[in-house]
Structures are given as structure tokens and as C-alpha cells.
Amino acid sequence: MTNLRPILRYFDDGKGRAELPRLIFIYGSVLFEDRTVSFEEYGRMRESGELAFDQLPTLEVGNTIIGQSCAIARYAAKQAGLYPLDSVQAAISDMVVDAWRDLLDLLYGCYVDRIVQNNRLIMKMRDASVKVERLCEYFAVTVPMHFKRFEQMIGSNQGSPFLVGPSLTWADLAVFDILSTLDETAKLWTTPSFFYIPEPHGPLRPPKELLKPYPKLNALHLIISKTPSIAAWLQTHSY
Ligand SMILES: N[C@@H](CCC(=O)N[C@@H](CS)C(=O)NCC(=O)O)C(=O)O
Structure with missing residues (x-):
């Protein structure tokens, strides 16, 4: 079954590269799950090859993992109606x-x-x-x-x-x-x-x-x- 809410994953030590998609989702009232990842968990995820480009943040949308903070933020902006149409x-x-x-x-x-x-x-x-x-x-x-x-x-x-x-x-x-x-x-x-x-x-x-x-x-x-x-x-x- 696909998850309807996108899941944002990032380290648990602050704002960093994940705060922009968070702000966009919040401003646009788009529901999402905000999950923190410990360093141990990150190591396991990296080993398993499930991370795009071996790094965080990632955004899970249905069965797809999106990496790279700008790509994630752009997806969020389109969902939130904050990406210019022109x-x-x-x-x-x-x-x-x-x-x-x-x-x-x-x-x-x-x-x-x-x-x-x-x-x-x-x-x-x-x-x-x-x-x-x-x-x-x-x-x-x-x-x-x-x-x-x-x-x-x-x-x-x-x-x-x-x-x-x-x-x-x-x-x-x-x-x-x-x-x-x-x-x-x-x-x-x-x-x-x-x-x-x-x-x-x-x-x-x-x-x-x-x-x-x-x-x-x-x-x-x-x-x-x-x-x-x-x-x-x-x-x-x-x-
Ligand atoms: N270009 C990537 C860079 C991502 C990045 O550097 N993530 C860092 C955290 S801020 C990371 O996952 N570091 C773990 C590592 O590389 O060992 C983006 O903008 O998302």
C-alpha cells in the first residue's frame, strides 16, 4: 500500500538541509511526516543502498525515494502551490x-x-x-x-x-x-x-x-x- 503522506527523513541534530521542505509543507498546509534518523540508523540505511546518493535528507513519496534537498524542496513547492507557473x-x-x-x-x-x-x-x-x-x-x-x-x-x-x-x-x-x-x-x-x-x-x-x-x-x-x-x-x- 502506498503512503499518502510524504515522509521527510533527516538527522536529529537540527534544521540543516531539511528545514526548507518542512517550511514549504507547513506554509502550504501539505501534510507530511517528519522523521528523524539517528547516525546508527543512517549507517544502516546507507549500507542497504536505500538512500539516494548515500545522504540525507530524503523524501519518500509512495514507493519512490527522492534525494537532494533542492529536488525535495521543489517537489514540496509544487505540492504546496508555491512554485511559479511561469x-x-x-x-x-x-x-x-x-x-x-x-x-x-x-x-x-x-x-x-x-x-x-x-x-x-x-x-x-x-x-x-x-x-x-x-x-x-x-x-x-x-x-x-x-x-x-x-x-x-x-x-x-x-x-x-x-x-x-x-x-x-x-x-x-x-x-x-x-x-x-x-x-x-x-x-x-x-x-x-x-x-x-x-x-x-x-x-x-x-x-x-x-x-x-x-x-x-x-x-x-x-x-x-x-x-x-x-x-x-x-x-x-x-x-
Ligand atoms: N547535495 C545534497 C547534500 C546532502 C548532504 O550533504 N547531506 C549530509 C547531511 S547535511 C549527509 O547526509 N551527510 C552524511 C555523510 O555524507 O556521511 C543535498 O543538498 O541534499
Whole structure:
């Protein structure tokens, strides 16, 4: 029998690459199952070959396993009615979500190296001092470069508070997700999580002023965080 609700699977250590599909499903009132996977369980799943590209997140839709966070989010956006129907607007929204993924890839890249070991592609943790050095560069250069572009996109979108077209799309939720992740008050920087660096090198959190220069992004963040379904989700699942 096929499962009617899609099942999203991800590690149990926070938001990461699974939060965008979650936000899209929640915003669009699409029912889904949110399952956390322990590291032991992940190892077993990887060994059995059931994971697309050996990684998480995955989305199980009926008998099909979809991998890759952008593909999962795009499927969710289509189900939620948040994927633009116009081809050009769709491509622009894809561009924003690809940039969201670049930002996450580069953030994860501050913490881990991907290497081949025992004939397997694995993630190897960097030393804490290297993590700190890379994160400082990420906050100083990578984030402003991307945020400046997002801000310009809203600025040239005919008075709309959103990135693409007149109404909210999955691209806005992607930018909301990365803004929330990079908020210096997010608890993921100071409590045990993938992004937490313990003493003596940490905890390290994004600089206070990181999000200040982007009034349109901050306004977008406010609109989304006040949406009742998202506000209710964040109350029990804060960043
Ligand atoms: N391009 C993939 C990357 C997925 C990815 O790197 N997943 C990580 C967790 S954030 C993972 O499964 N790591 C386990 C491993 O590779 O050992 C996506 O966007 O979904």
C-alpha cells in the first residue's frame, strides 16, 4: 500500500538541509511526516543502498525515494502551490534556491571536508580552529555577497516584498531559512548541534551586524515569521 503522506527523513541534530521542505509543507498546509534518523540508523540505511546518493535528507513519496534537498524542496513547492507557473519566474526561483544551497554547502564546508576513505565518500570533521577561521571568512565575504543579491532582487521586483513575482514562493522561504540560520541569536550556535563549536575555540556565532544592512530581507523575514502556521511551528521548533 502506498503512503499518502510524504515522509521527510533527516538527522536529529537540527534544521540543516531539511528545514526548507518542512517550511514549504507547513506554509502550504501539505501534510507530511517528519522523521528523524539517528547516525546508527543512517549507517544502516546507507549500507542497504536505500538512500539516494548515500545522504540525507530524503523524501519518500509512495514507493519512490527522492534525494537532494533542492529536488525535495521543489517537489514540496509544487505540492504546496508555491512554485511559479511561469517558466521564467520558475527559473528565477530556482536560481534563488540554488543560491540557498550554495550558502548551506559553503557553511557545511567550514565544518567538514568531503573525502574518500575505504572506498567511501564521507564527511570528515575539521579541527575546531580551522572551523573558526573558515566561518569568519564565510561571515565576512560569502554571506554579504549573497545577501546583497537577494536584497537587490526584492528591490527590483516592482514594489513586491517578495523575491519573485507578486506573491510568496518557495524562494522566499529559502531566504527566510538561511536568514534564520545565520541570526546571531539562533540557539543552534550556542547549544549542542552540528554548528556548535565548544570551548575553547567557541562558541562562535554570526556577527551581530551581519543581517543589518538588508532592510528588505528583514521585512521579508518578519512577514514570514508572522504567518500563523510558520509562527506556530517556530514556537515549538525555534532555530
Ligand atoms: N547535495 C545534497 C547534500 C546532502 C548532504 O550533504 N547531506 C549530509 C547531511 S547535511 C549527509 O547526509 N551527510 C552524511 C555523510 O555524507 O556521511 C543535498 O543538498 O541534499
